Amino acid sequence: MTEALLTGANASTEVPLKRRLRRAERTRQVKALALVLPLLVFLLFTFAGPIAGMLWRAVDDREVRQALPQTVAALANWDGKDLPDEKAYAALAGDILAARASGTIAIAAKRLNYALNGFRTILTSTARNLKAVPEPGTAKETLGKINPAWRERTTWTTIKDAGGPVTGFYLLAALDLTRNVDGAIVAAPADQAIYRDVFGRTFLISLGVTALCLILGFPVAYLLATLPPGRSNLLMIFVLLPFWTSLLVRTCAWIVLLQSKGVVNDSLHWLGIIDEPLRLIYNRFGVCVAMTHVLLPFMILPLYSSMKAISPAYMRAAASLGAPPLTAFLRIYLPQTLPGIGAGGLLVFILALGYYITPALVGGAADQMISYFIALYTTETANWGLASALGAVLLLATILLALVYGKLVQGQQVTGGMKN
Incomplete structure (x- = not known):
């Protein structure tokens, strides 16, 4: 009887204890969430939100639909094989008059001009010369007299393709692709196909800068990892020094160093190595040098972290077993640094892909990367759709x-770069 009572008492106290533990755990989780909530909100509005907005801009296509709603509706069932019927012409005439009155004709003309050169002139000239709604049955003839382009199928397929509300036009343009009059995806004309070359140039420059950072950063990281802590910390200050100066200042410093009358050319001329100044700036060489200088710490730090974790006993053991220094380095030390090489290479390459200021200042016209065109379409031509794409x-x-x-x-599973 007594044992039964004790068992019941223990069970009754165990349940509240579990409940209190669960409540305490939930309280701890809520407090932890409250601590990181400001950061999550900050990232949502400053990182995730802008990226989502950019992706939406790349497919958003509502300008023509808003300016020419009746025309877009009239062309919804048009097969595109012949010119549209009189109803579509009448809808276009009414939309042009309404858009001219509301001031939205320029927005539609700008969007349509992206797809077909000269469309801005077609639409604005029609808006100027169309005085009133044509008589029933005469809209096709009236618009054709104002501008013969309204008698061409390409003009109407352009309006239909831009009817929105979403489009693949900008994404196709970013890949040097377009749609022909029949709606098939084809390569863009040669005079408009520039972005594949720009993307290729961007990746090539980024890859070259990554390779240079690895070649220059590996010995520095090795030196930092093998020196005594006092000297290593002192040299680390010089590695981190570029972070303490502005990117613009560092880039301008390279302009001073590499220009025709700069320090480098003057020194080479004084030493008798050259007779004429070398062209070291406003070309691919200047871009790679300046970008390598800026991004080098991002390669050194991951390499240093990886090398610092490698025990010197590995190399001593290899030497004691008769391995030459080069063989020991290639087969023992280098494989253990691969995580650092991969992390540093990925970091430098991704950062280099988005560089804008450095190529714009020290590069030539043939050295501009994709970020230059994104900035161009964002700030100068206001073609946000293509910039987003x-x-x-x-x-x-x-x-x-x-x-x-x-x-x-x-x-x-990697331990110091070596598989278990």
Whole structure:
């Protein structure tokens, strides 16, 4: 009887104890969430929100639909094989008059001109010369007299394709693709196909800068990892020194150093090595040098972290077993630094993809990267759709690169760069 009472008492106290523990755990989680909530909100509005807005801008296409709603509706069932019927012409005439009165005709003309050169002139001239709604049955003839382009099928397919509310036009343009009059995806004309070359140039420059950072950063990281702590910390200050100066200042410093009458050319001339100044700036060489200087710390730091974790006993053991220094380095030390090489290379490459200021200041016309065109379409021509599409393609390439890197290291347990 007594044992039964004790068992019941223990059970009755155990349940409230579990409940209190669960309540305490929930309270702890709520407090932890409250601590990180401001950061999450900040990232949502300053990172995730702008990216989502950029992706939406890349497919948003409502300008023509808002300015020419009746025309878009009339062309919804048009097969595009012949010219549209009289109803579509009448709808266009009414929309043009309404858009002229509301001031939205310029917005539609600008959007349509992206797809077909000269469309701005077609639409604005028609708006100026169309005085009133044509008589029933005469809209096709009236618009054809104002501008013969309204008798061409390409003009109408352009309006239909831009009818929105979403479009693939900007994304196709970012890849040098377009749709022909029949709606098939084809390569853009040669005089408009520039972005593939720009993307290729961007990736090539980024890859070259990454390789230079690895070649220059590996010995520095090795030196930092093997020196005594006092000297290593002193040299680390010089590695971190570029972070204490503005990117613009560092880039302008390279202009001073590399220009025709700069320090480098004057020194080479004084030493008798050259007779004429070398062209070291406003070309690919200047871009790679300046970008390498800026991004070098991002390669050194991951390498240093990886090398610092490597025990010197590995190399001593290899030497004691008769391995030459080069063989020991290539087969013992270098494989253990691969995580640092991968992390540093990925970081430098991704950062280099989005560089704008440095190529714009020290590069020539043939050395501008994709970020230059994104800035151009954003700030000067206000073609936000194409700017967003170029940014979306660059973002996708960056994500794919990160996924490939993650796939390569996935499932591998690494201890100092060596598999267990």
